[in-house]
Amino acid sequence: MITRKLISKEIQTITLEYSGAKALAIMQEYHLSHLAILSNNELLGVISEEDIWGMHDENNKLESIKEKIQHFFMPLGKDVFEVINYMDEHKLSLLPMLANGKYIGSITYKSIISSLASIVAIQESGGVIILEMMQKEYSMSEIAQIVESNGARILSAYINDVDDRDVIKLTLKLNIIDIAPVIQTFERYKYTVAASYNQSENKDNLGDRYDLLIRYLNP
16 A cells, blocks of 8 residues: 555655754654654664754764664555554654665655545445455456455555556455455455455554544644
8 A cells, every 4th residue: 555655755864964953953844753864875764853852962963872763664565554553663753665675765644644544434434455466467347346245345445556566456445344254255266365454453443543643643
């Protein structure tokens, strides 16, 4: 589900040569509490607002707190739920993304919440199934038939390219909570189910994820 469209290249990155005060000003400009730090276009990691406030003198260079840099990032191709879980676990407002080991931009909670709300019909209860397949194997008519054969219907669908191998991920939001029979049918038809999420389970509750992101936006 995560595509290059969600990755911002506009958010300014910083280096160890930046002062703490300058980094804080950039965070304020973008309404973030984290920034990506690069060195010679290579990602070093993420620095937090809290760590900068903890500096003895905010006019010092970030080099003086380089041990505070945290190595948070994700490779391109992860779905939005994996990103939300990762950002939730580490309390991140920004997550650097890599393609072939190279920094290509960052995802923020704002882009995530927009994607989540529009893609998975968050206001509707139900489950989410993410299928992975070769682009040439994609047939929405067959997929819809499988879903409907289990007494369900598709509320929303979203396709994104995973990488340069002509592989796609299809995210389906269904109108039923018990999606196990649908998953079993997909597997019987040799579809690869990359992930699934069920609102009846607290761990994967889409409403909880949505509320989490709302709290990020309105601390």
